[in-house]
Amino acid sequence: MELNKLLAVSLLSLAIAGCASSGTTDEASSSTDEFLEESQTQAVPDATGFEVVTEEQVEMISDAMLEQTTVYFGYDRSEIRPEFKDVLNSHATYLVANPQASIVLEGHCDERGTVEYNLALGERRADTVKRYLIVQGANPSQIESVSFGEERPAVMGSDESAMSKNRRAEIKYK
Amino acid sequence: MIKRYIFLLLMSFCVSSQAELTIEITQGIASSIPISVVPFKFEGRLKESVEQIVRSDLERSGHFSLLAPDDMLSQPATEDDIYFTDWRLLKQDYIVIGTVKALPNQQYEIRYQLFDVFSETELLTQTLKGTESQLRDIAHRISDAIYEQLTGIRGAFSTKIAYVTTNPQRSVFNLSVADSDGAREKTVLTSKYSIISPSWSPDGKQLAYVLVEDDGSRVYIQDLATGKKRLISAQKGINSAPSFSPDGKKLALVLSKDGNPEIYVVKLADNSWTRVTNHYAIDTEPNWMPDGEHIIFTSGRTGNPQIYRVNLTSGYTERLTFEGSYNARARLAQDGRFLVLVHQANPGAPFHIASLDLVRGLVQTLTSDTQLDESPSVSPNGVMVMYAAKYNGRSILAAVSVAGDVRFLLPSKNGDVREPAWGPYLN
Amino acid sequence: MLFLPVTDPRSFAYPVLISSFMVICIIASMSFSWSQSDTHIVKVPKTISARIVQIDKPKPKTVKQPVKKQVSKQAVVPPKKQTPKPKVIKPVDKTVAKQKPKADNAPLPLPGADLSKALAEDEAQSQLADLLNGEIQARQAEEDQQAVASFAGQIKALIQSVWRFPPSAKHDQVVLLRIFMVPTGEVTDVQLVESSGNTALDRSAEQAVWRVAKFPVPEDASLFEKQFRNFLIQLKPENARL
Numbered sequence: 001m002e003l004n005k006l007l008a009v010s011l012l013s014l015a016i017a018g019c020a021s022s023g024t025t026d027e028a029s030s031s032t033d034e035f036l037e038e039s040q041t042q043a044v045p046d047a048t049g050f051e052v053v054t055e056e057q058v059e060m061i062s063d064a065m066l067e068q069t070t071v072y073f074g075y076d077r078s079e080i081r082p083e084f085k086d087v088l089n090s091h092a093t094y095l096v097a098n099p100q101a102s103i104v105l106e107g108h109c110d111e112r113g114t115v116e117y118n119l120a121l122g123e124r125r126a127d128t129v130k131r132y133l134i135v136q137g138a139n140p141s142q143i144e145s146v147s148f149g150e151e152r153p154a155v156m157g158s159d160e161s162a163m164s165k166n167r168r169a170e171i172k173y174k
Numbered sequence: 175m176i177k178r179y180i181f182l183l184l185m186s187f188c189v190s191s192q193a194e195l196t197i198e199i200t201q202g203i204a205s206s207i208p209i210s211v212v213p214f215k216f217e218g219r220l221k222e223s224v225e226q227i228v229r230s231d232l233e234r235s236g237h238f239s240l241l242a243p244d245d246m247l248s249q250p251a252t253e254d255d256i257y258f259t260d261w262r263l264l265k266q267d268y269i270v271i272g273t274v275k276a277l278p279n280q281q282y283e284i285r286y287q288l289f290d291v292f293s294e295t296e297l298l299t300q301t302l303k304g305t306e307s308q309l310r311d312i313a314h315r316i317s318d319a320i321y322e323q324l325t326g327i328r329g330a331f332s333t334k335i336a337y338v339t340t341n342p343q344r345s346v347f348n349l350s351v352a353d354s355d356g357a358r359e360k361t362v363l364t365s366k367y368s369i370i371s372p373s374w375s376p377d378g379k380q381l382a383y384v385l386v387e388d389d390g391s392r393v394y395i396q397d398l399a400t401g402k403k404r405l406i407s408a409q410k411g412i413n414s415a416p417s418f419s420p421d422g423k424k425l426a427l428v429l430s431k432d433g434n435p436e437i438y439v440v441k442l443a444d445n446s447w448t449r450v451t452n453h454y455a456i457d458t459e460p461n462w463m464p465d466g467e468h469i470i471f472t473s474g475r476t477g478n479p480q481i482y483r484v485n486l487t488s489g490y491t492e493r494l495t496f497e498g499s500y501n502a503r504a505r506l507a508q509d510g511r512f513l514v515l516v517h518q519a520n521p522g523a524p525f526h527i528a529s530l531d532l533v534r535g536l537v538q539t540l541t542s543d544t545q546l547d548e549s550p551s552v553s554p555n556g557v558m559v560m561y562a563a564k565y566n567g568r569s570i571l572a573a574v575s576v577a578g579d580v581r582f583l584l585p586s587k588n589g590d591v592r593e594p595a596w597g598p599y600l601n
Numbered sequence: 602m603l604f605l606p607v608t609d610p611r612s613f614a615y616p617v618l619i620s621s622f623m624v625i626c627i628i629a630s631m632s633f634s635w636s637q638s639d640t641h642i643v644k645v646p647k648t649i650s651a652r653i654v655q656i657d658k659p660k661p662k663t664v665k666q667p668v669k670k671q672v673s674k675q676a677v678v679p680p681k682k683q684t685p686k687p688k689v690i691k692p693v694d695k696t697v698a699k700q701k702p703k704a705d706n707a708p709l710p711l712p713g714a715d716l717s718k719a720l721a722e723d724e725a726q727s728q729l730a731d732l733l734n735g736e737i738q739a740r741q742a743e744e745d746q747q748a749v750a751s752f753a754g755q756i757k758a759l760i761q762s763v764w765r766f767p768p769s770a771k772h773d774q775v776v777l778l779r780i781f782m783v784p785t786g787e788v789t790d791v792q793l794v795e796s797s798g799n800t801a802l803d804r805s806a807e808q809a810v811w812r813v814a815k816f817p818v819p820e821d822a823s824l825f826e827k828q829f830r831n832f833l834i835q836l837k838p839e840n841a842r843l
Contacts, residue, residue: 076478076500111564112525114503114516114548115370115593116415116428117472117479119391120435120456123412127434147412151368151386152344158546158564196833197757201840202764202809237768267765267808290804292811293791297804326769326801511843557768577768577842 066094069171070154071129072164076113078124080132088129091171092136095143105129105145106170108152110163119149129169204579207324209268210241210261214284215251216274221306224284225272227313228320231331231355234573235321235557236580241266253287253296261291268297268324272316280305284312288320298323310357330354330555334597336362336372336381337562337571341589344368349383351398354553354596356584362398372595375418381595382406382416382425393427395442406440417461417469426450426460426469437471439486450484451491459503463510470494470513472502481515481530495530497537499523503549504530507576508556514540514576516548527561529576540578544570551596552576560584560594748819749828755817760834764809767801770841774799776806781831786818794833806836 069091071084080088095101107126109118126145134140155162209232214225232238243249247260251273261269272286281303288298298319302312311332318329331354339348349363349372363369368386375382375395382395393413396403407413411430418425425442428435437450437460451457455475462469463483470483479502481495495501500518507514507529517528517539526541527550541547544563551560558580560573565583569590574581584591777795782788791810796803818829 111546113479113500114459114472116459117456117474117502119370119386119412119414120428120430120458120474123430123435124456145411146388146390148368148386149370149391151370156342158567196835197753197760199757199760199764199806199809199834199836200838201761202766202770202805202836202838203762204768204841205765207765207767267812290808292808324801324804325767326799327767508843 066090070168071171073125073167073169075110075163075167076121077167078121078128080128085132088132089136092133092138095133095138096136099139099142102142102144102174104172104174105143106152106172107145107147107149108154108166108168108170109150110166111150111153111158112163113150115149115151119147119151122147122149125167125169129171204577206237206239207268208241208266209238209270209320209324210246210264210266211270212246212249212251212272213243214272214274214286216276218276220274220282220309222309222313224274224309224313224316225270227310227355228270228317231314231317232321234355234582235331236575237321237325253289256289258289258291258294266291270320277303282306282309284309284316286316288323310353314353327557328555328599330553330557330596330599332600333554334378334600335551335560336374336595336597337591338369338372338593339589339591340368349381351381351597362401363396363403370593371415372593373416373418374595374597376420376422376598378598378600382418384414384416393425395425406442411435415459419462420464420466426462428458428460437469437484439469450486450489461505463506465510470504470506472504481513494532495537497530498528500525501528505550505552505559506556507552507559512556512576514550514552514559516550527559527574529578538578540574540576541572541581543581544572544583547572549593551594553596554599558596560596562592562594745821745824748821748824752817752819752829756813756834759813759816760809760836763812764805764836764838766805766838766841767799769799769843770802770805770838771799771843772837772839772841774802774838774841776803776836778806778810778834778836779831780810780834782816782818782829784818784822784825786816786829788814788816802838806834809836810834 068087071080071087073079074081091103095103105126107122107124107129109122109125111118113121123145124147126147130140130143130145133143150166153162153166154168155165157163211225211229211232213223229240233240241264245264247264248255248257250256250271252271256269256271267290269289269291270286271289272284275283275285277283282305283301283303285301286299287296289296300316300319302315304312314331317331321327321329321331333354334351335354335356336349336351339350340346345366347365347367347369348361349365349369350359350361352359362381363383365385367388370384370386370391372381372383374380379399380395380397382393384391384393390408390410391412391414392405393407393416394403395406395416406416406425407427407429409429409431412435413427413429415428416425417427419439423442424439426437426439429438430436432449434454435456435458436452437457439448439450440446450460450469451471451473453473453475455473456479457471457473457475459472460469461471467487468483468485470481472479473482474480475482476493479500480493481501481504482491482493484491494504494513495515498517498519499521500516502516504513504515506512511531511533513530513532515528515530516525517537518525519539525546525548526539526544527547528537528539530537540559541561541563544565546564547561549562552558553560556576558573558575560571562569563572564570565572569592571584571591571594572582573584774797775795776793776797779792779794780788781790781792788810791807793803793807797806816829818825
């Protein structure tokens with residue numbers, strides 16, 4: 001059962017990785033969306049297109065996904081955007097496969113809004129990610145969450161591109 | 175007795191042929207009061223000019239317009255030298271004169287008088303003594319007395335402000351305390367962690383604040399005289415947004431130990447905790463009402479932040495803000511008549527400081543020339559609001575009157591300044 | 602905009618009376634030929650005076666109340682004034698001017714005499730009315746009233762243009778002042794008759810009068826003596842924020 005899940009996730013990840021490598025990040029996220037919708041209903045038939053998936057490849061793909069440790073949020077939002085679900089899925093998979101591993105989820109905000117409300121919002125973002133990972137099979141004891149509000153921006157600046165990079169949750173392995 | 179003729183006049187005054195004339199005046203102007211603060215007479219040199227501090231205090235309040243000493247026809251130091259007609263000619267309503275006298279034991283004696291130019295009467299006179307280092311305190315005391323005499327509102331020039339400064343890399347944070355005009359800054363805490371939400375105890379002797387440490391936020395109370403800090407709360411999750419009760423015995427704060435941010439009250443004497451809110455949405459930024467019976471706070475329970483008021487005894491919770499897509503971090507002004515808050519009119523609109531008249535239900539946006547306005551803090555007399563904002567890409571402090579008619583930026587030092595907290599009256 | 606009795610909450614009759622009176626007034630003034638047409642004038646005052654007999658009764662109440670208050674207050678006012686103003690500087694011209702009204706018409710400024718004076722005036726007026734042709738008197742009184750209204754309007758406008766009330770002023774606070782003038786219209790004294798409870802507001806009101814310093818007044822000496830030698834002004838900062 002668990003192995004099946006792992007395989008499914010990996011197949012999915014492979015497909016996404018393939019797509020992502022061929023375009024800019026923006027394109028990647030949109031094509032990911034499309035693919036996700038398709039794959040959810042037709043995961044098995046599509047898998048034929050990939051012919052053979054070796055254990056090695058699975059390992060490699062997972063690593064690639066695991067390297068992405070940041071998910072981003074909409075303004076004043078804390079729900080997970082569809083394009084980040086695979087990243088979180090792969091982390092969940094890893095946590096399931098490695099029960100001794102544990103992570104800290106850091107919630108962050110952009111500088112708009114009040115300091116204290118953002119501290120609360122940052123926690124909310126970290127908690128949404130935490131709940132998602134638990135639903136995907138991770139053990140609650142593996143995950144801690146902390147909010148830094150708007151106190152630790154990833155990028156300095158007040159333009160939208162800087163702010164969109166600051167509305168985030170970061171996954172940190174201990 | 176018969177009055178034979180009465181004529182109704184369709185104006186706001188009324189007369190009858192035998193009645194005594196009474197004229198009703200219903201409109202006035204709310205403009206600043208012209209006042210002259212004549213340079214105080216002193217033989218010698220001082221490091222502080224008392225009347226200059228008084229002048230800038232009064233000017234900064236927005237309620238006064240000051241005549242420059244160069245424009246004065248004379249600079250009297252005694253009552254006998256005042257030619258009131260001259261001052262009337264200069265369209266001055268009030269005049270302040272004074273003298274500074276050096277006393278033997280390195281003390282100074284400052285005497286001042288406030289005159290009404292029209293009735294030619296003395297309204298106020300005081301003699302104050304102090305050392306050279308106390309001249310600023312004396313000047314602020316003089317400003318307070320003049321301000322109260324002429325506006326009917328207690329002066330708040332002798333109060334302190336606390337704020338946080340940080341370097342551009344955000345690697346060092348300083349919590350500083352200064353005079354309300356920004357002078358005599360003193361750093362009370364330096365930390366590698368973000369310092370947020372400083373909050374004064376009602377006696378002005380302690381500051382509560384939050385350090386956003388690597389493993390979460392924690393609430394401390396620091397004694398300003400000794401510099402000792404005490405950990406108040408380090409629960410799992412958020413520990414933040416401290417606010418002293420009016421009697422100074424309790425602290426309201428936000429904890430998320432139960433899963434999401436809720437408001438709690440802790441009795442400082444016995445460390446007993448009470449939970450105030452219970453809602454799955456964000457509840458934060460508590461602030462006590464002057465009665466000690468209610469707390470106002472920000473809640474996201476309708477989907478976006480709005481201000482609510484909760485009765486601590488009954489738990490009855492009432493929404494106070496309805497206009498705008500984002501209303502947060504409310505503070506009370508003028509005996510609770512006004513809320514001053516961070517306001518966004520609609521999604522995508524800029525964040526500004528606004529006031530909400532709780533009696534008339536009117537929202538007035540007070541700021542416009544600064545961006546991302548936040549952390550409003552109201553002076554203890556309820557007249558001015560100090561807030562943090564972005565200006566030319568830097569975080570600075572700015573001030574605006576609750577009436578919205580006076581605005582100024584505070585002289586910004588290097589780096590960013592954030593999180594102002596206006597202290598209480600000190601006497 | 603309000604005729605005094607309307608503000609009296611005790612009576613429903615007055616508003617009715619007054620509104621009918623106002624209608625009559627308006628109609629009368631519209632039909633009234635302002636170019637001295639006698640036939641019209643005769644009718645107008647008659648109608649008005651017939652109504653006035655009833656309306657008159659509450660009238661002295663509202664008029665006399667401030668007078669009475671002034672009587673009791675005037676005894677209180679001087680010490681009151683001295684507390685916030687410990688040192689009163691009275692320039693020569695002021696003290697002289699202040700004494701002037703007292704000397705000029707001794708019975709008038711004496712507060713106690715105000716009532717009897719008013720009564721006496723009323724009686725004298727009615728006797729005069731019997732002697733004189735009612736039409737002429739009506740016209741004269743009306744002209745006087747128009748003059749009074751016009752000067753009162755100017756005084757009001759002048760004070761409103763300079764009255765700078767303090768930020769602590771509340772829209773429902775009321776200051777009552779008595780202004781003393783000499784026939785040139787120069788203010789010789791301002792007395793606080795009723796405090797608003799806000800010293801800064803009281804002072805701003807007094808200052809507003811002093812700031813104008815000289816008001817337009819009627820040249821007609823009798824009219825000046827009757828209405829402008831001293832009169833009351835009521836200041837209420839209705840446009841205050843609080």
